[in-house]
Amino acid sequence: MKSEQSLIPDFDTYPITQKVLRAEIVPDGVLVHWGDGLASRLHKFWLRENSPDGATMHPESREQQLLLTDIPDDLQAAEVAPTGDGGLYVRWKPDGQESRYHPGWLRAHVPAAPANQHDALPSRQTWTAATLGALPSFAADDIAKDDAACGAWLEAIHIHGIALLTGLPSKPEVIFDIPAKIGPIRETNFGRAFDVRTDGPVTSNAFTALGLPVHTDLCTREYLPGLQFLHCLRNDANGGESILVDGFRVAQALRQEAPDLYETLSSQPIIFANKARDTDYRFAAPMLTHDRNGDLIEVRLSPWLRAPLATPFEITDKLYRGLRHFLRLCEDPTYRLIYRLQPGDMLAFDNRRLLHGRLAFDQQTGTRWLRGCYVELEELHSRLRILARQRRQAALAQS
Amino acid sequence: MKSEQSLIPDFDTYPITQKVLRAEIVPDGVLVHWGDGLASRLHKFWLRENSPDGATMHPESREQQLLLTDIPDDLQAAEVAPTGDGGLYVRWKPDGQESRYHPGWLRAHVPAAPANQHDALPSRQTWTAATLGALPSFAADDIAKDDAACGAWLEAIHIHGIALLTGLPSKPEVIFDIPAKIGPIRETNFGRAFDVRTDGPVTSNAFTALGLPVHTDLCTREYLPGLQFLHCLRNDANGGESILVDGFRVAQALRQEAPDLYETLSSQPIIFANKARDTDYRFAAPMLTHDRNGDLIEVRLSPWLRAPLATPFEITDKLYRGLRHFLRLCEDPTYRLIYRLQPGDMLAFDNRRLLHGRLAFDQQTGTRWLRGCYVELEELHSRLRILARQRRQAALAQS
Numbered sequence: 001m002k003s004e005q006s007l008i009p010d011f012d013t014y015p016i017t018q019k020v021l022r023a024e025i026v027p028d029g030v031l032v033h034w035g036d037g038l039a040s041r042l043h044k045f046w047l048r049e050n051s052p053d054g055a056t057m058h059p060e061s062r063e064q065q066l067l068l069t070d071i072p073d074d075l076q077a078a079e080v081a082p083t084g085d086g087g088l089y090v091r092w093k094p095d096g097q098e099s100r101y102h103p104g105w106l107r108a109h110v111p112a113a114p115a116n117q118h119d120a121l122p123s124r125q126t127w128t129a130a131t132l133g134a135l136p137s138f139a140a141d142d143i144a145k146d147d148a149a150c151g152a153w154l155e156a157i158h159i160h161g162i163a164l165l166t167g168l169p170s171k172p173e174v175i176f177d178i179p180a181k182i183g184p185i186r187e188t189n190f191g192r193a194f195d196v197r198t199d200g201p202v203t204s205n206a207f208t209a210l211g212l213p214v215h216t217d218l219c220t221r222e223y224l225p226g227l228q229f230l231h232c233l234r235n236d237a238n239g240g241e242s243i244l245v246d247g248f249r250v251a252q253a254l255r256q257e258a259p260d261l262y263e264t265l266s267s268q269p270i271i272f273a274n275k276a277r278d279t280d281y282r283f284a285a286p287m288l289t290h291d292r293n294g295d296l297i298e299v300r301l302s303p304w305l306r307a308p309l310a311t312p313f314e315i316t317d318k319l320y321r322g323l324r325h326f327l328r329l330c331e332d333p334t335y336r337l338i339y340r341l342q343p344g345d346m347l348a349f350d351n352r353r354l355l356h357g358r359l360a361f362d363q364q365t366g367t368r369w370l371r372g373c374y375v376e377l378e379e380l381h382s383r384l385r386i387l388a389r390q391r392r393q394a395a396l397a398q399s
Numbered sequence: 400m401k402s403e404q405s406l407i408p409d410f411d412t413y414p415i416t417q418k419v420l421r422a423e424i425v426p427d428g429v430l431v432h433w434g435d436g437l438a439s440r441l442h443k444f445w446l447r448e449n450s451p452d453g454a455t456m457h458p459e460s461r462e463q464q465l466l467l468t469d470i471p472d473d474l475q476a477a478e479v480a481p482t483g484d485g486g487l488y489v490r491w492k493p494d495g496q497e498s499r500y501h502p503g504w505l506r507a508h509v510p511a512a513p514a515n516q517h518d519a520l521p522s523r524q525t526w527t528a529a530t531l532g533a534l535p536s537f538a539a540d541d542i543a544k545d546d547a548a549c550g551a552w553l554e555a556i557h558i559h560g561i562a563l564l565t566g567l568p569s570k571p572e573v574i575f576d577i578p579a580k581i582g583p584i585r586e587t588n589f590g591r592a593f594d595v596r597t598d599g600p601v602t603s604n605a606f607t608a609l610g611l612p613v614h615t616d617l618c619t620r621e622y623l624p625g626l627q628f629l630h631c632l633r634n635d636a637n638g639g640e641s642i643l644v645d646g647f648r649v650a651q652a653l654r655q656e657a658p659d660l661y662e663t664l665s666s667q668p669i670i671f672a673n674k675a676r677d678t679d680y681r682f683a684a685p686m687l688t689h690d691r692n693g694d695l696i697e698v699r700l701s702p703w704l705r706a707p708l709a710t711p712f713e714i715t716d717k718l719y720r721g722l723r724h725f726l727r728l729c730e731d732p733t734y735r736l737i738y739r740l741q742p743g744d745m746l747a748f749d750n751r752r753l754l755h756g757r758l759a760f761d762q763q764t765g766t767r768w769l770r771g772c773y774v775e776l777e778e779l780h781s782r783l784r785i786l787a788r789q790r791r792q793a794a795l796a797q798s
Contacts, residue, residue: 010674028716043708043715050707058609060601062674063703067612068719069726109707111715119672119681184591187583189778202459210457213466222777223622269691273518275409275461280784281777282518292668304462308449308508309442316442316510317427320467327468378621378680379588385679 007052010062013392014104019086025077032088032110040110044075047090050109051099121384124353125159126249129337135164135244140346143181150181151387153348157227158384161246162349170233170343175371178346179229183379186225188218189279196230196370198363203276205304209237209368211360214245214330216351217374219272219302220281226377228351232341234369240361242347244337247299247355250329251288254322257329261322266290268319272300273307282307287323298352303327330355341370350377406451409461412791413503414798418485424476431487431509439509443474446489449508450498520783523752524558525648528736534563534643539745542580549580550786552747556626557783560645561748569632569742574770577745578628582778585624587617588678595629595769597762602675604703608636608767610759613644613729615750616773618671618701619680625776627750631740633768639760641746643736646698646754649728650687653721660721665689667718671699672706681706686722697751702726729754740769749776 008014022033030047032040048071049056049064056066078093086103136156142149143165156163168174175193179185185192198209205212218225230242255262266288273282289298309316329335338359341347349356351374361368407413421432429446431439447470448455448463455465477492485502535555541548542564555562567573574592578584584591595605604611617624629641654661665687672681688697708715728734737758740746748755750773760767 010672011676012679029712041712043712043719045719046708046715058601058604058607058703061604061607061703063604064705065604065609065703067726068702068723069730109709111709111711119679184586184588187586189583192583202457205457205460205462205464208457208460210464221775223775273409277410278785279781280411280518280788281781282784283777303467304457304460304464306463309445310508310510312510313428313440313442316445320442320444324467327466331468376620376622378682382678382680385681386677389679 007054007057007059007062008102008105009050009052009057012389013396014102014108015392015396016086016102016104016107018107019103020082020088020106023080023082023088023090025080030077030080030088030090032106034107035086038110042110044077045071047077047099047101048075048092048097050101051090051097052101052105053097053099056099119385121381122155122159124161124248126252127160127246128249128334130334132160132246132337135162135337135339135347136160137164137166140165140168140178140344154182154380154383154387157348157350158380161248161354162244162347164339165346165348166342166344168231168344168346172233172371174346175229175231175373178231178348179227179373179375182227182383183375186374186376188225188374189281193371193373196372197368209240209361209363211239212357213303213327214243214355214357215302215304216247216300216355217302218351219300219305220274220283222283222285224298224300224352225374226350226352227348227375227380228356228372229346229348229375230341230356230370230372231346232343232370234343234367235341236366237361237363237368238365239359240368241338241340241359243357243359244339244347244349245330245335245355245357246353247301248296248353250326250335250355251296251299253329253335254326258322258325261318261325262288264315264318265322265326268311268315270300270319271307271310272302272305274305284310287326299355300352301326301355352377406453406456406458406461407501407504408449408451408456411788412795413501413507414791414795415485415501415503415506417506418502419481419487419505422479422481422487424479429476429479429487429489431505433506434485437509441509443476444470446476446487446498446500447474447491447496449500450489450496451500451504452496452498455498518784520780521554521558523560523647525651526559526645527648527733529733531559531645531736534561534736534738534746535559536563536565539564539567539577539743553581553779553782553786556747556749557779560647560753561643561746563738564745564747565741565743567630567743567745571632571770573745574628574630574772577630577747578626578772578774581626581782582774585773585775587624587773588680592770592772595771596767608760608762610638611756612702612726613642613735613754613756614701614703615646615699615754616701617750618699618704619673619682621682621684623697623699623751624773625749625751626747626774626779627755628745628747628772628774629740629755630745630770631742631768632770633742633766634740635765636760636762636767637764638758639767640737640739640758642756642758643738643746643748644729644734644754644756645752646700647695647752649725649734649754650695650698652728652734653725657721657724660717660724661687663714663717664721664725667710667714669699669718670706670709671701671704673704683709686725698754699751700725700754751776
């Protein structure tokens with residue numbers, strides 16, 4: 001074995017929790033025996049293409065430069081052994097290439113290892129008005145100067161689907177400062193930021209003084225914006241309080257009360273279409289979307305952008321029963337948090353989970369001006385993973 | 400029947416192709432008999448919530464202001480009849496509300512009507528190097544001054560997944576001018592525009608002189624950017640030709656040659672993860688994604704951002720066989736169009752279909768500088784629908 005230094009194949013941190021005791025060559029791969037008894041059967045191509053050497057991984061970008069098609073069909077492990085630090089050594093034939101795998105990296109990536117959770121995010125918690133009590137609230141000054149407070153704010157958005165920032169200046173440009181802590185703004189046809197006020201053209205019900213039933217924004221798009229920011233600049237008209245509902249919690253209630261309607265809303269596509277003079281966005285998707293584990297990941301709800309249903313009569317009937325049941329739950333005070341935004345407040349919420357609306361207001365009595373923008377959820381997820389990585393690095397440095 | 404004017408419930412145009420001959424009240428709805436023999440059974444809530452009156456639809460935004468939950472459970476049609484223009488009249492009980500539906504709008508929206516295609520896009524056409532022959536090419540001057548040429552360019556991007564613009568100035572800011580004809584730019588952590596050149600930090604293999612195997616960009620994101628623009632500012636190094644492959648065509652070939660591997664690549668999630676110091680984007684999805692009609696809508700392929708597979712050994716083996724087969728097809732000249740970008744050229748392509756790469760180049764012999772950005776596919780689709788609407792309006796005005 002040569003003693004050449006190997007890379008970690010990315011810039012993450014992998015504490016050594018288990019070591020390789022023994023390794024053996026098996027058909028099409030290597031069987032690795034760990035100190036805790038776990039046995040991992042690793043495919044030869046899996047090992048070969050993740051070899052942390054500078055010819056396989058670019059030393060600067062840490063991205064693969066070896067092509068998968070450059071690996072010969074007849075690749076085999078010729079010699080395998082634990083390394084001195086508890087990792088894995090493999091010599092390959094026919095090419096004689098050697099690979100050395102860091103034990104922490106290897107254990108974090110072997111398929112089906114228990115607690116292989118190095119990239120996991122905190123669990124989300126659904127809420128009713130009573131269980132949440134009040135909006136998770138953070139002072140803008142704190143998150144500006146304190147990384148830990150900023151991290152707590154980001155986690156609250158992820159866990160509860162919403163958090164409030166207080167004490168921001170009531171200036172239009174502030175809408176661009178806060179998202180910059182998370183990631184790039186998702187621009188739409190409404191601009192990089194949009195103004196919710198009543199003095200412009202009425203291209204959406206949002207730009208009237210009407211009450212708005214709870215909804216998620218931009219349901220006409222294939223990819224619903226993940227995070228929404230709403231900054232309050234003025235709010236002195238009578239009415240206009242914000243209505244906030246955890247769509248995932250309401251979906252749980254529907255599932256319990258009417259599982260057949262939950263199934264209908266999870267499987268039957270609904271068309272959403274905007275109704276504008278110069279754009280024609282439309283997308284069809286079930287109101288409730290689940291990931292491949294069956295976990296609910298999205299509520300797509302926009303009463304005024306729902307196009308005429310295009311389903312056969314019997315399914316239409318079932319869809320209406322499901323929609324009406326869901327909407328009635330949204331009107332139940334059990335699930336509704338009513339909050340009056342103050343100038344300088346900013347809401348940040350998960351637009352694929354949190355339903356928002358407002359009570360009607362009286363334009364004659366004052367002005368209501370909110371400014372909003374969107375950022376993707378994966379920007380938040382990336383930030384949360386980097387925070388976790390930094391905590392691991394700090395723990396490693398101390399140990 | 401009162402003669403009040405009714406609205407079209409959006410700003411689209413609906414030519415009258417058929418008229419309502421007769422209508423009758425049926426349980427929970429209305430049965431409409433059309434001149435061509437079609438009978439449409441329409442649900443009472445479907446009709447009621449799409450009533451084109453100013454109290455149901457906001458007259459300016461044309462968005463619904465009636466809440467679905469405000470419609471009484473016991474709503475029924477009390478009287479139905481054709482209108483004078485061939486539309487449908489309904490009087491409702493218990494509330495006495497009247498609705499009048501435009502025949503063109505109604506026919507365009509009744510479920511399951513033949514040729515209910517008012518919002519359809521042109522069909523896409525897959526290609527090999529031989530069937531495409533050359534890149535669909537457009538002069539930048541023409542699309543700047545001629546709406547029809549601009550429309551043809553947009554259709555080419557949609558149909559073939561790629562089109563070339565020639566004769567643009569070789570200036571960095573031009574990257575922002577062309578996407579503005581379609582929709583807002585999708586900003587990423589690489590910026591609103593990104594520069595593909597070799598003089599910056601190597602945060603991606605793209606920023607080296609390495610050859611790049613064909614790929615789609617940003618596979619680590621849940622929502623792959625839909626459209627990519629690449630503007631050539633300089634290209635005088637030896638090598639660096641662009642490789643362009645229709646991923647949908649290669650997928651067809653795989654499906655024919657190895658249907659079991661096609662199925663594996665369509666069902667088994669692959670993790671994509673970036674490998675950076677300060678971001679950690681990751682997303683797991685099958686390489687091939689289909690819509691609910693079974694049509695292929697996305698190829699997710701990025702050799703150097705594919706994370707270690709997390710599947711059990713047997714599935715891993717099958718995934719490698721599928722990936723290697725697909726990648727070998729991509730290396731087959733049958734599917735590869737090689738094009739040398741000239742300064743002033745701009746490629747626009749569907750980043751969820753079109754695979755792009757480059758041959759290695761020699762930095763010692765010159766400079767290669769491309770500038771890119773992303774826009775969503777739905778912006779293109781909206782533009783194409785608006786163009787079709789304008790053609791319908793023009794035809795109606797002439798008739």
